[in-house]
Amino acid sequence: MSSIAQKKGFGATIWDFMTTVDHKKIAILYLISGGFFFLVGGVEAMLIRIQLAKAGNDFLSAGLYNEIITMHGTTMIFLASMPILLAFMNAIMPLQIGARDVAFPFLNSLGFWLFFFGGIFLNLSWFMGGAPDAGWTNYASLALASEGHGIDFYTLGLTISGFGTLIAGINFLVTIINMRAPGMTYMRMPLFTWTTFVASALILLAFPPLTVGLFFMIFDRLFGANFFAVDMGGNTIIWEHLFWIFGHPEVYILILPAFGIFSEIFAIFSRKRLFGYTALVFATILIGFYGFMVWAHHMFTVGLGPTANAVFALATMIIAVPTGIKIFNWLLTIWGGNISFTVPMIYAVAFIPSFVAGGVTGVMQAIAPLDYQLHDSYFIVAHFHYVIVGGVVLAILAGTHLYWPKMFGTMLSEKLGKWTFWFFFIGFHLTFFIQHFLGLMGMPRRVYTFGADQGWDLFNAISSAGAVLMAIGVIIMLVNVVMTTIKNERVGNDPWGDGRTLEWAIPSPPPFYNFAQTPLVRGLDTYWIEKMEGNKKGMIFAEPLGDIHMPNGSIIPFVMSLGMFIASFGALYFLDGDKPWALAVLVIGMLILFGSMLLRSLKDDLGFHITKAELLEDAKGGKTDGH
Amino acid sequence: MDINQKYTPQSWPDHPETATLEGKNKFIGFWLLLAAETVTFASLFATYLALKDKGPSGMEYSAAGLFELPLVFAMTMILLTSSLTSVYAMYHMKNHNFKAMQAWLGITVILGATFLGLEIYEFNHYVHLGFGFTNSAFSSAFYVLVGTHGAHVLFGLSWFIALMIRNSKRGLNMYNAPKFYLASLYWHFIDVVWVFIFTVVYLMGVIG
Numbered sequence: 001m002s003s004i005a006q007k008k009g010f011g012a013t014i015w016d017f018m019t020t021v022d023h024k025k026i027a028i029l030y031l032i033s034g035g036f037f038f039l040v041g042g043v044e045a046m047l048i049r050i051q052l053a054k055a056g057n058d059f060l061s062a063g064l065y066n067e068i069i070t071m072h073g074t075t076m077i078f079l080a081s082m083p084i085l086l087a088f089m090n091a092i093m094p095l096q097i098g099a100r101d102v103a104f105p106f107l108n109s110l111g112f113w114l115f116f117f118g119g120i121f122l123n124l125s126w127f128m129g130g131a132p133d134a135g136w137t138n139y140a141s142l143a144l145a146s147e148g149h150g151i152d153f154y155t156l157g158l159t160i161s162g163f164g165t166l167i168a169g170i171n172f173l174v175t176i177i178n179m180r181a182p183g184m185t186y187m188r189m190p191l192f193t194w195t196t197f198v199a200s201a202l203i204l205l206a207f208p209p210l211t212v213g214l215f216f217m218i219f220d221r222l223f224g225a226n227f228f229a230v231d232m233g234g235n236t237i238i239w240e241h242l243f244w245i246f247g248h249p250e251v252y253i254l255i256l257p258a259f260g261i262f263s264e265i266f267a268i269f270s271r272k273r274l275f276g277y278t279a280l281v282f283a284t285i286l287i288g289f290y291g292f293m294v295w296a297h298h299m300f301t302v303g304l305g306p307t308a309n310a311v312f313a314l315a316t317m318i319i320a321v322p323t324g325i326k327i328f329n330w331l332l333t334i335w336g337g338n339i340s341f342t343v344p345m346i347y348a349v350a351f352i353p354s355f356v357a358g359g360v361t362g363v364m365q366a367i368a369p370l371d372y373q374l375h376d377s378y379f380i381v382a383h384f385h386y387v388i389v390g391g392v393v394l395a396i397l398a399g400t401h402l403y404w405p406k407m408f409g410t411m412l413s414e415k416l417g418k419w420t421f422w423f424f425f426i427g428f429h430l431t432f433f434i435q436h437f438l439g440l441m442g443m444p445r446r447v448y449t450f451g452a453d454q455g456w457d458l459f460n461a462i463s464s465a466g467a468v469l470m471a472i473g474v475i476i477m478l479v480n481v482v483m484t485t486i487k488n489e490r491v492g493n494d495p496w497g498d499g500r501t502l503e504w505a506i507p508s509p510p511p512f513y514n515f516a517q518t519p520l521v522r523g524l525d526t527y528w529i530e531k532m533e534g535n536k537k538g539m540i541f542a543e544p545l546g547d548i549h550m551p552n553g554s555i556i557p558f559v560m561s562l563g564m565f566i567a568s569f570g571a572l573y574f575l576d577g578d579k580p581w582a583l584a585v586l587v588i589g590m591l592i593l594f595g596s597m598l599l600r601s602l603k604d605d606l607g608f609h610i611t612k613a614e615l616l617e618d619a620k621g622g623k624t625d626g627h
Numbered sequence: 628m629d630i631n632q633k634y635t636p637q638s639w640p641d642h643p644e645t646a647t648l649e650g651k652n653k654f655i656g657f658w659l660l661l662a663a664e665t666v667t668f669a670s671l672f673a674t675y676l677a678l679k680d681k682g683p684s685g686m687e688y689s690a691a692g693l694f695e696l697p698l699v700f701a702m703t704m705i706l707l708t709s710s711l712t713s714v715y716a717m718y719h720m721k722n723h724n725f726k727a728m729q730a731w732l733g734i735t736v737i738l739g740a741t742f743l744g745l746e747i748y749e750f751n752h753y754v755h756l757g758f759g760f761t762n763s764a765f766s767s768a769f770y771v772l773v774g775t776h777g778a779h780v781l782f783g784l785s786w787f788i789a790l791m792i793r794n795s796k797r798g799l800n801m802y803n804a805p806k807f808y809l810a811s812l813y814w815h816f817i818d819v820v821w822v823f824i825f826t827v828v829y830l831m832g833v834i835g
Binding site for chain 1: 677761
């Protein structure tokens, strides 16, 4: 807890990351594990495209193919996209509002470790008797009939990681409500903070229905309940409702932070204040609000009746309005700006037409009668990859370039970044544009192969070729990361030169207390204002230099998550009959979980203080460390 | 915030639960958690209503035939009273009267434990009638909805007891006042959920 500078060995670094409650380190953990799962999901995608490269291919068996498509979707949504976005939220949002940490540093760590162990648990299914194979939506009629424990890995794994995400959401909400620096009013918050705020609210209200649905599935499959067992009075449609009440807002949980990242990029690299800031904020809130009213558009073909379908069709089309508002605001931000085409900006510019294409096909599917034709065809696959890859993944790649210097203190290579962009962007359109036509030609999604006489060979081959280009792009990105890390050329506070918000006013990476003195915010784009007025310090301060209170690190979040992880294995094998140890494992896991919760509750954790003298020492170039 | 700072009823703030930044954070965070809990129970209620009286063909159990109001009414009164006693406890917490607060929390815990005991008795009774967890979709939905509430009661009781024991020697300070406040907030939430269970499951069930 002292500020003694010390060199750390490898083990000490690992321990530091296991016990850290620093939002910037947790962001790095999210980025690394999210990036790892992104690669896993990418390998699964490549396997899918290899299998579909030619007609009648037998590269994968039908059953293995089902497992791979299920795990590809689940991994990419829950374990890759969301954690990487959470990494940026963790790394940047507290800096943007001038906070020293999030509201609940301990819970921040707990949220990460729950996600991490949930993801590991889910992926262990590959080595323990087979992965889930009922699709990422895990519809009950398929899932209940699935043999083995694949589905149980899905339900338990997502339950654990879902708790983690819920905790992260509450944490960000409270942070933004309570921890803003003086002068940082709601309508002065950077757009990325706003989208983090709304996405967190969506997490708060969308994850509980998923958790309830997952629990029903766990009870049905492992403890003999009958929620979805039709012969026992159950109803499989309940799963579909619960899943999509979560699942549709989930799409906005992913895309809103992506919008936030792009909003930052457009303003920075056009060297202009965001056009229509207020409209962008209200469009964000509206999208979040409507996001909860459209879930049944995933269920048009279920047979809910024309009234329900009409209502949900209209609600779905309405969402295009706030989204359109955003698109035009971004275009008008670029308009007349002093544009520099850095890698993040290229991604942002490429994002607009790509995402609009995905949005337009979305409105097409909102037309319920047309959806009867499109449902479960490759048109749907093309659509959601256009919004997720064309929106979220482009934002993730752009955000990685934009925020890499702030997180690690060194710039990713622009040259290699452009190579990545072109491979990825061309590959992306090559892969998915043609799938619209495959869908219109009648190719259903989730089929493991097709016949040579169906006329789908050429388009599938083109699609697979595009996937190879995307893979090359990602590999160049990895090379970029490795080379940048080895070179390790340090950068200053504002490496892009045109930063507008508070995170660019402090060192890269920031000291662990972020702000030696809490800043005073005088307007939107506060750092830009100070720069324009010639303030060399980049900010004015709301307080004199004084002691800073910081939270203690703790291993308890790790242990609690481990407890849930262990208990899940017990639950998984509980009713197998031939595994009497399962109950013991369940009990031991629960004891670890509740024991560490109790320990956390009973043991006072008051944090520690960094003294003014240490801060002064630090400002002179000495190194202050949190532990 | 200094944990060792001693307070008198005069120096104790009017709203100790939100007097520190930590307290404010917990206060807002906990209300948000309750929002998530509300959605959780809403999902459970919706499922229960969809699966009420649904079972294998020829199932002999129905809400109208199964539920009897006298016991459930007694449980309701006990839990509502416990909510009131937790209000008294918070009244004394705000007046920095630690002993009175502990006493009222003790009564709250006793009432809550009585409620839980009656719920276990009730479940046991149904199981003996053959209405077990795996009996039908109706039984699964019933036990999971009411059982989730029961698990919340158990958690709330454990929370109260842990807080009371942990702080029994040192009294109230700015560190533990928010904790007591949140536990009592949680207790109110459990109470509100039970009001809905009483209405939707039992009253509407008996009407048929």
